[in-house]
Amino acid sequence: MTTFPASLPGGTWTLGDLTVTRFGYGAMQLAGPGVMGPPADRDSALAVLREVADLGITHIDTSDAYGPRVTNQLIREALHPYPEALHIVTKVGATRDEQGGWPPARRAGDVRRAVHDNLEALGLEVLDLVNLRLGDASGPRPGSLAEPYEALAELQRQGLIRHLGVSNATPEQVAEARTIAPIVCVQNMYNLAHRHDDELIDELAREGIAYVPFFPLGGFSPLQSSALSAVAARLEATPMSVALAWLLRRSPNILLIPGTSSVAHLRENAAGAGLPLSGEDLAELDKIGP
Numbered sequence: 001m002t003t004f005p006a007s008l009p010g011g012t013w014t015l016g017d018l019t020v021t022r023f024g025y026g027a028m029q030l031a032g033p034g035v036m037g038p039p040a041d042r043d044s045a046l047a048v049l050r051e052v053a054d055l056g057i058t059h060i061d062t063s064d065a066y067g068p069r070v071t072n073q074l075i076r077e078a079l080h081p082y083p084e085a086l087h088i089v090t091k092v093g094a095t096r097d098e099q100g101g102w103p104p105a106r107r108a109g110d111v112r113r114a115v116h117d118n119l120e121a122l123g124l125e126v127l128d129l130v131n132l133r134l135g136d137a138s139g140p141r142p143g144s145l146a147e148p149y150e151a152l153a154e155l156q157r158q159g160l161i162r163h164l165g166v167s168n169a170t171p172e173q174v175a176e177a178r179t180i181a182p183i184v185c186v187q188n189m190y191n192l193a194h195r196h197d198d199e200l201i202d203e204l205a206r207e208g209i210a211y212v213p214f215f216p217l218g219g220f221s222p223l224q225s226s227a228l229s230a231v232a233a234r235l236e237a238t239p240m241s242v243a244l245a246w247l248l249r250r251s252p253n254i255l256l257i258p259g260t261s262s263v264a265h266l267r268e269n270a271a272g273a274g275l276p277l278s279g280e281d282l283a284e285l286d287k288i289g290p
């Protein structure tokens, strides 16, 4: 039986049949500037990934579009052969262009190719969880996901994928996906200041489906709010710790994948997410988003 270090806040969650620590890690920040090209310091990037495993984190979020291919290759170099308890979650549905844009790649052939590319880059025979990324850089966009999601469901039946999820998705697309094949998670943008998915999170919690917020710390524009700073100052903690601790308290189905390229920040976040928040703190923080 796998044991998880008591030090990771939030305990565990089960994605289908995969147990993961609720405190996970998002690998996107390991690529170069603009998520293009290699990291400035390859050894530091590998050290962050090894620290992820050493801390007992068992959920790494990645995509072949990061770099492209860069983060998957770093993950493989740092951690392959992977610890049995570690689960790597990847995304398909977007590619990269020369300008660093993220053009959609959602024809059936695109997602099939992307799954095979991820298998190869990560050195795996089966992908634990594949999210179909929808929408664009400005957020979810309406429209049917049937073609790419049916292609993923077929690859799942062939045994190349264990579980499926959707990302950057509208509630209607989440519902449509579930008519085709079960989902175990939704990965959308959500944080203290960006709370469009409040209703969806509660609905997914009732259904036992995980919600994985991307940009939990604000992404490329760090969270800034006077209420957040005031609570952090009162607790003698960083705003990042408060933001992560709030997410873990927000709902039991929320899994964290904060990104960092720094071992020190990774340790700080893993400790900080366990910050106790009082009713008064939560009430003050709750006023930020809506």
Ligand SMILES: NC(=O)c1ccc[n+]([C@@H]2O[C@H](COP(=O)([O-])OP(=O)(O)OC[C@H]3O[C@@H](n4cnc5c(N)ncnc54)[C@H](OP(=O)(O)O)[C@@H]3O)[C@@H](O)[C@H]2O)c1
Binding pocket: 025, 026, 027, 028, 029, 061, 062, 091, 133, 167, 168, 187, 188, 213, 214, 215, 216, 217, 218, 219, 220, 240, 257, 258, 259, 260, 261, 262, 264, 265, 266, 268, 269
């Ligand atoms: N599905 C999608 O469409 C989608 C989109 C975006 C992201 N994602 C996933 O979500 C994950 C999380 O998003 P993200 O990494 O973009 O944003 P994030 O977790 O909200 O924030 C990362 C930023 O916060 C900084 N940071 C982290 N810890 C810090 C600390 N303790 N003190 C100060 N600064 C700190 C990082 O800088 P340092 O490197 O200096 O620590 C980095 O600039 C990604 O890694 C990716 O896996 C998915």
